[in-house]
Structure formats: structure tokens, C-alpha cells
Ligand SMILES: O=C(O)CCC(=O)C(=O)O
């Protein structure tokens with residue numbers, strides 16, 4: 135697997151990410167007396183190449199879905215969480231999977247997180263890296279214009295990893 139991943143041509147990585155757009159979101163989750171009745175952020179996967187996340191005040195809340203089960207990601211002092219996004223899943227032809235995640239709230243404590251999104255360029259095409267594709271490794275995702283991809287991402291209803299699944303070749 136890793137051998138295949140290392141086979142991505144550097145120029146292809148550069149042409150997708152060199153002019154990439156970075157953005158940041160600061161999330162503030164106030165305490166809620168009925169935390170079971172609300173969701174901090176609904177289940178989604180990020181559109182990004184990579185997301186680097188800091189759980190600023192080290193309060194639990196982030197969860198990832200693994201084998202159908204929600205697993206809490208306990209904050210480690212000073213540590214970042216690095217998440218793979220949909221663009222990296224598509225570009226790596228599914229070798230790396232974007233991660234479905236959500237955040238829940240606490241009844242007593244406020245929580246703050248900062249997510250930095252490392253995106254691709256905004257124009258051109260997105261699809262599996264050409265250097266990964268051959269007769270034994272056919273493309274697992276369709277090609278899509280990046281403008282269309284980002285527009286679709288922000289307008290679709292966030293439902294887990296449903297957006298990346300639209301691009302999948304069955
Ligand atoms: O608050 C968190 O830990 C997650 C935030 C998140 O998933 C996002 O901003 O995309």
C-alpha cells in the first residue's frame with residue numbers, strides 16, 4: 135500500500151496543492167443542560183486535503199466513526215489532530231480514507247477547537263492521481279471540476295461521508 139502511495143508523482147501533488155487555499159474555523163461550543171438533545175457539529179468529513187485541528191482548552195467532544203462506532207478522541211496536551219479529507223481520498227484513489235467525525239457538547243464545560251483546512255487549488259480538475267492509475271489500479275473516483283466540487287460540498291446536506299461517495303465509481 136505505502137509503495138503505491140509513494141508512487142504519486144511529485145509534480146501532480148504540486149499542481150493540486152501548491153496554489154492551495156488554507157482556511158481556519160474556530161468552533162465555540164457553549165455548555166448545554168441537555169447535551170443528549172443537541173449536536174455540536176453534525177457528522178461530516180472535511181473537503182480538504184488535510185485538516186489540522188487543535189482542541190484548544192482540552193475538553194473532550196470530538197468523535198470519529200470507526201467500524202460504525204463513534205470513538206472519542208481525547209485531547210492530548212499540546213497535540214494536534216490531523217484528519218484526512220475528501221480531496222486526499224479522491225486524489226490517492228482511496229488509499230487514504232477521509233474520516234467521518236462529529237462533535238458533541240458537555241453539560242458543564244464550554245469547548246473551543248480550531249481547525250485549519252489545507253485545501254487544493256480552486257480551479258482545474260480533481261480526480262485520482264494519474265500516476266497511481268494503471269491496468270491493475272483502475273480509478274475508483276470520477277473526475278470533477280474543482281469549482282464544482284467545492285460548490286457541491288458547501289451546498290449539500292452534511293451527512294457523514296455521503297459527498298465523497300457521490301464521486302465513487304461503482
Ligand atoms: O470541534 C471539533 O473538534 C471538530 C470541528 C470540525 O470538525 C470542523 O470544524 O470541521
Ligand SMILES: [Fe+2]
Nearest residue numbers: 178179180235
Ligand atoms: Fe470537520
